[in-house]
Amino acid sequence: MGEHGTTHRQAIGALIAQFDATLSALDPALLSGAEFLSIVSEAEAFGRRADALRARVAAESETRIDGPIDTLGAAGYASAKDAVAKLTGTSVAEASRRIRTGKGMAPGVALSGASTAPRHPAVAAAVAAGHLGVEAADVIMQNLDAVASRVDPMVLAETEESLVFLAAGTDTHPPLCVDLVRVQIAPFLLRIDPDGARPREKRAQRKRHLTFGQACLDGVIPVSGLLIAEVGATFKRLVDAHARKVTFTDGTESAPAAADDRTRPQRNHDTLADILSAASRVKDAPELAGSAPAVLVAVTATAVEDGRGVGFIDGHAAPISIEAVERLIDTRGHQTVTLNAAGRVLSMGSTQRCFTPSQRRAITTRDGGCVIPGCTTPAGWCEVHHVIPWRAGGETHTDNGVLLCWGHHQRIDSGPWRLSMPDGVPHVRGPGQVEWTPAGMSRVRSQLTRTG
Known part of the structure; x- marks a missing residue:
């Protein structure tokens, strides 16, 4: 190794x-409030300088592997990112980010061999001084590089300086977190590259996807994907609107959500379930194999009658509980298929135990939406639930059916809410309610109550 x-x-x-x-002598628990705030900022400033060094070294790895003497290849590494990942113990993705960030801040080399300014001088200076983190620097550089071919270099340089100023902060305004940096970049890019929206939309169109993974051992199906702006925004607004308090046209407000221990991601999931349930019932829904899309569940008659056992969703390896089967039957009905010992179909009955469209319209008029207090799920998204289970002799009748959203339908048998139907009117009892109280959001019934 050389002296340098x-x-x-x-x-x-x-x-x-x-x-x-220094670290061994530091105990954050002993610091005062002001000292703690100060040490957080100082520790970050130290870390940023270390990050800048790591990015600069990582960028050099790509120069080495592409140079006349392939130092990394001779050592057995397949690529620059492979070398950085294995030498540092980081992921390949992190190695790639370090190389990309370091290249954007590293000085260039002219044909004469002299050093030239970095591609992003304002970013490089702020990172070297500890004023800007490499994560924010990477976001700024990637976005500017995406429009560099269409924007005047002087305008690009001014935009870079403005973004660095906002992100790094000053004595008069604090630095921006990386998420806010991303938000701030959008109006800058729109101003300097007004025609760039269309190419970005085309890239988004190419990137859009929705993927269903293999079911996990516990039956959960992983879903991943990227939604284009209007699709993602529409879905987000649906979910947000579903979670908020609803004001009715008659001026009354829905009760606040009660006894809901679901996390926000869990509520998002349940809202999607409500939307899918509603979509599967629309009149002109696309057909699959000659009928409306349906979830097929195989279960023995004995399991349904006894309330014990499991069922199997078509194409889904993990079994589902008989309770889940009951909820699906509540919503979709069931059809009896008789097989002999060899598996031959001997007979097939008609669909039973399913509320008809006319019954659903009547129940919708009466309930107005999910009958659980505080739930704002509209009637069109709800499922119809047998209050007295069909297995226990409950009829498929309007006096025994109530509207429940998917989330409350899943847990109605385990609490904390209970349902009853005196004189065919839904009543609920739950947390903070000693007596059974009428339920539902029917505008007709509320009007009759006030005028009666």
Whole structure:
């Protein structure tokens, strides 16, 4: 190793030793409030300088592997990111980010061999000074690089300086978190590249996807994807609107959500379930194999009659409980298929135990939406639930059916809410309610109550 490299290694080793001594003597729990706030900022400033060094070294790895002497290839590494990942113990994705960020801030080399300014000088200076983190720097550089071919270099440089100023912060305004940096970049790009929206939309169109993974052992199906702006925004607004308090046209407000221990992601999931349930019932829904799309569940008659056992969803390896089967039958009905011992179909009955469209319209008029207090799920998204289970002799009749959203339908048998139907009117009892109280959001019934 040359004298230059030895000197740098010794300097870095001395810094690490000094840092270790400082860290071992530091106990954040003993700091005052002001001291703690100060140490958080100072620790970040130290870390940013370390990150800048790591990015600069990572960028050099790509130069080495592409140079006349392939140092990394000779050592057995397949690529620059492979070398950085294995030498540092990071992921390939993190190695790629470090290389990309370092290249954007590294000085260039002219044909004469002289050093030139970095591609992003304002970003490089802010990172070197510890004023800007490499994550924010990467976001700024990637976005500017995406429009660089269409924007005047002077305008691009001014935009870079403005974004760095906002992101790094000053004595008069605090630095922006990376999420806010992303938000701030959008109006800048729109101003300097007004025609760039169309190419971005085309890229988004190419990237859009929705993928269903293999079911996990517990039956959960992983879903991943990217939604284009209008689709994602529409879905988000549906979910947000579903979670908010609803004001009716008659001026009354729905009760606040009660006894709902679901997390926000769980509520998002249940809202999607409500939307899918409603979509499967529309009159002109696309057909699959000659009928409306339906979830097929195989279950033995004995399991349904006894309330014990499991069922199997078509194409889904993990079994589902008989309770889940009951909820599906509540909503979709069931059809009896008789097989002999060899598996031959002997007979097939008609669909039973399913509320008809006319019954559903009548129940919708009466209930107006999910009958659980505080739930704002509209009637069109709800499922019809047998209050007295069909297995226990409950009839498929309007006096025994109530509207429940998907989430409350899942848990109605385990609490905390209970349902009853005196004189065919839904009543509920739950947390904070000693007596059975009429339920539902029917505008007709509320009007009759006020005028009666």
